[in-house]
Amino acid sequence: MNRKLHIGIVLLVVAVFGFGAWLNFHGDEPAESTPVAGMVVNVGIGGPFELTDHTGARFSSESFAGNYALVYFGYTFCPDICPTELGQMAIAIDELGDDGARVSPVMITIDPKRDTPEVLSEYVPLFHERLIGLTGSEEEIRAVATRYRVFYQRFDDPNYTEYLMDHSSFVYLIGPDGTIAAMFRYGTPPEEMASTIRQHMKAQS
């Protein structure tokens, strides 16, 4: 790994923590939008992946090649944060009109134990008719999440019969070359996602 890449990663980590601190400071306004929207990410995070889709077939991120994907890491037992983000992604894609067809919405579960292809197959059509639900073995999910710098952790409370998942909530825009073109923080308005995607499409054409 070269020196520039190292510096890039350090800068990204600093940026993420900086925004975290900013968020904590403004923690009483949960719906606040997004200083990170469209943040350009050109260091070595992300990359190709192969998982199992909601039909049970193996799915490779290579199938996005030349087009875009909006990728969210979440779980179906999540009643609030994940539906919010998936709903916003769907609106953003619809907002793009015909260009929306070039963007594949994707949810990668961070709870593969509960989120089998069967569970995902009933869940994903609620949000968008093209939403792709992806699951895999614990190891496969851990590997993809690690490469996308997604934090997740099971939380068990003695009072619960069901466990919850703590997780970082970003929507990733994957560009035609398969790298992350932008990241959107929780609460980014769909119009803003759409306009960032449009800018990337313009820059590519």
Added chain:
Amino acid sequence: MIKTTITALALLATLAATPATGHEEKTGSFTISHPWARATASSQTAGAVFMEIHNHGDTDDRLVGAASPDAERVEIHGHLRDGDVMRMRRVDGIEVPAGGTAVLAPGGFHVMLMGLKSPLFEDTLTELTLTFEKAGDIEIEVVVEAAGATGASSATGKMDHGSGPMKSR
């Protein structure tokens, strides 16, 4: 103990009459504004209900519990935001100060339905009993919105209820 039920008819009438504020019910010193839930898939066992609770009285109160005939267990949950990490946790209650409002909204507090006995279908109603420390039980009916909704449709100006909500059970 105050017990009030909003009928579907009253709900529709309110929706039609005041699209800007959604449906709300005043009972005793409380007004519950546009309670709504997200539609769920049959494979989902958890759902969330959101609303605004206005306390017009002179006494501070707390929402301490809830119950639903559609769920095995109902809890009040909030989110701790740790940077960009969301940690959803059960809370003991939500303060509703005298003259104040408690907001249950995406990203913040919600009433969590766990062990759903049947899916929540969009454009239906589901019953919910809210339990307050002092005011006791208040029964409301909750409008089920789209799975990816971020607010009550009547509160966001989207009026697509068509023939109107139907009971889900």
